[in-house]
Amino acid sequence: MPAVSHLPVAASSGSFLITPNVGLMIWTLLLFAISMYILGRWVFPRISEALDRRQHAIEESIDHAERVRHQADEMLEEYRERLREARAQAEQIIERARKSAEVRERETMEETQKRREQLMEQTRRDIESETRRAIQEIRREVADLTVMATEKVTRKVLDEEDQRRLIEEALGDLDFSALAPDGDRD
Amino acid sequence: MSKTKKIVLGVFAFYALVFVALILIYGITQHKNSEFQIQNEFKLVNWVSLGVLSINRAVVYLILATILTIGTMFWISRRMQARPNRVQTAVEVIYSLMRDNISRGNMPDSMAAKWFPFLGTLFLFIWYCNLIGYxxxxxxxxxxxxxxxAHIPAFALYAATANISVPLVLALVVFVAFNWVGVRAQGPLGYLKSLVPSGVGGVGAFVLGILEGVSTLMRLLSLTIRLWANIFSGHIIILFMTGGLAVILGLQALGWFALPAGIIIYLFELGLVATLQAFIFATLAAIYIGGAASHH
Structure with missing residues (x-):
C-alpha cells in the first residue's frame, strides 16, 4: 500500500450531506436525459427487435416441429395402413396359391389316374386282340396240319368242303380256353 | 479433516494471529483522532470550476455511469445474436425484467411501450451508479x-447515488412524470378530484384530499431518501468496518477485527442492495405513473 499522506482538512459539518447541490442536479438530469435518448433511440429497439425475432423464430420452429410431427404421424399411419394391406394381400396370394396348388395337384392326380386307366385299358385291348389273332392263327395252322396229316393217313384227298367240316368238328372238341382270356372263348 | 475445513481453520487462525499481533505491537491504546472526519469522504470538491456546473467527484461518477450504461448496452445491442452467449443472456434477462416486470407489470401495455425507455433508463442508470460505487x-x-x-487521489468507494442530489432529481423527474400523466389522463380538476376516494364528501373529502396530496408529495421524498439512504448508509458502514472506525477511535486492532464484517457488508451491498434499490426505484416510478393514468 502506498503511503497515504494526510492533507490537513478543515473539520466540516455534515450538513452538506443532505443539502441538494444544484449543479449536481443539473448534471444528473442532463446525463440521464442523454442516456434515455440514446438508449431509447438506438439500444432498446435493437434489443427488443432481437428478442422479438428470436421469439418469432422459436414460435416458428415450434410450429414447424408440430407440422413435421403431424406429417410424420400421418405418414406412419399411412405406412401402417399399407403394411396392413400388403399383409392382407400377401395372405390372399398365399391362400390363392395354396388353393391353386391343391387344384393342380388334384387335377394332376386325376389325370394320371385316368391316363393309367386308359393305358391299362389299351393294353388289355391289345392283349385281347393279340390273343384272338393268335388263336385264329393256331386254328388255321392246326387245320392245315390236320388236313395234311389226314391226307397222309388216308391217302385221299377230301374235298375242301368235307375237310373243313371235319376239322371244325374236331376243333370244336378241343379246349382253347387256356389260351384265351377269361370267358373269352371262341 | 476435509480440505474446506482446513482452509476455513487456516483463515481463522491467520485472522486471530494478526489480531493478537496487532494488539501486541500497538497495544490497546487510543490516540486522539482530530483530522479524519468521516463525512468528508462524501464531500464534493470542485475539480474543474465551471460555475454551477463545476465538475466534482459525483459528476465524474455520473459521467462514468452514463458512459458505462450507454457503452455496454449499445455494444451489446449491436451484437445481438440468435444464439446468445452468456453476456447477451444476462442482458436479455435484465431487459425482460425492465420490460415485463417493471413496465408491463404496473401499467397497461400501450402505456408500457411508451414509458419503457424512461423506466428502463431509470433502472439502468441508477443500477450503474450504484454498482460503480463499489x-x-x-x-x-x-x-x-x-x-x-505523482500525487494520486486515494482509492475510495464513492457513489453518485450516495449524494442526495442525484436521487432527488431523479425522484423529481418521476414526480413530474406521474403528475403530468394524471393531469393528462383526467384533466387538472379530475386529477385533483381523483386524490379523494369516491363516495366521500364535505369536510371528509377536504381532509382526505389534503392527506392524499401530502402522501403524493411524500412519494417524492420517499423515493429520494430510500435510494440515497440505502446507498449512503451502505458506504458508511463499509467505511467504518474497513478502517474508518479504527482511525476515528485510534485503535489499530479494531480495524482488523471489524474487517470481516466490512467484507460481508460489501458483498451484501454489491450483490443485493445496489440492484434491489435500482429495481425498487424504477418499479415504484412505474407504479406511480401507471396509477396516475388509471385512478380509482
Whole structure:
C-alpha cells in the first residue's frame, strides 16, 4: 500500500450531506436525459427487435416441429395402413396359391389316374386282340396240319368242303380256353 | 479433516494471529483522532470550476455511469445474436425484467411501450451508479498518495447515488412524470378530484384530499431518501468496518477485527442492495405513473 499522506482538512459539518447541490442536479438530469435518448433511440429497439425475432423464430420452429410431427404421424399411419394391406394381400396370394396348388395337384392326380386307366385299358385291348389273332392263327395252322396229316393217313384227298367240316368238328372238341382270356372263348 | 475445513481453520487462525499481533505491537491504546472526519469522504470538491456546473467527484461518477450504461448496452445491442452467449443472456434477462416486470407489470401495455425507455433508463442508470460505487477508484482528492512522484487521489468507494442530489432529481423527474400523466389522463380538476376516494364528501373529502396530496408529495421524498439512504448508509458502514472506525477511535486492532464484517457488508451491498434499490426505484416510478393514468 502506498503511503497515504494526510492533507490537513478543515473539520466540516455534515450538513452538506443532505443539502441538494444544484449543479449536481443539473448534471444528473442532463446525463440521464442523454442516456434515455440514446438508449431509447438506438439500444432498446435493437434489443427488443432481437428478442422479438428470436421469439418469432422459436414460435416458428415450434410450429414447424408440430407440422413435421403431424406429417410424420400421418405418414406412419399411412405406412401402417399399407403394411396392413400388403399383409392382407400377401395372405390372399398365399391362400390363392395354396388353393391353386391343391387344384393342380388334384387335377394332376386325376389325370394320371385316368391316363393309367386308359393305358391299362389299351393294353388289355391289345392283349385281347393279340390273343384272338393268335388263336385264329393256331386254328388255321392246326387245320392245315390236320388236313395234311389226314391226307397222309388216308391217302385221299377230301374235298375242301368235307375237310373243313371235319376239322371244325374236331376243333370244336378241343379246349382253347387256356389260351384265351377269361370267358373269352371262341 | 476435509480440505474446506482446513482452509476455513487456516483463515481463522491467520485472522486471530494478526489480531493478537496487532494488539501486541500497538497495544490497546487510543490516540486522539482530530483530522479524519468521516463525512468528508462524501464531500464534493470542485475539480474543474465551471460555475454551477463545476465538475466534482459525483459528476465524474455520473459521467462514468452514463458512459458505462450507454457503452455496454449499445455494444451489446449491436451484437445481438440468435444464439446468445452468456453476456447477451444476462442482458436479455435484465431487459425482460425492465420490460415485463417493471413496465408491463404496473401499467397497461400501450402505456408500457411508451414509458419503457424512461423506466428502463431509470433502472439502468441508477443500477450503474450504484454498482460503480463499489469499485475502488482513485477519486478521493482530500487524501492523496504518491506514486513515482505523482500525487494520486486515494482509492475510495464513492457513489453518485450516495449524494442526495442525484436521487432527488431523479425522484423529481418521476414526480413530474406521474403528475403530468394524471393531469393528462383526467384533466387538472379530475386529477385533483381523483386524490379523494369516491363516495366521500364535505369536510371528509377536504381532509382526505389534503392527506392524499401530502402522501403524493411524500412519494417524492420517499423515493429520494430510500435510494440515497440505502446507498449512503451502505458506504458508511463499509467505511467504518474497513478502517474508518479504527482511525476515528485510534485503535489499530479494531480495524482488523471489524474487517470481516466490512467484507460481508460489501458483498451484501454489491450483490443485493445496489440492484434491489435500482429495481425498487424504477418499479415504484412505474407504479406511480401507471396509477396516475388509471385512478380509482
Amino acid at each position: 469499485l475502488p477508484l482513485p477519486t478521493n482528492s482530500e487524501e492523496k498518495f504518491t506514486l513515482f512522484g
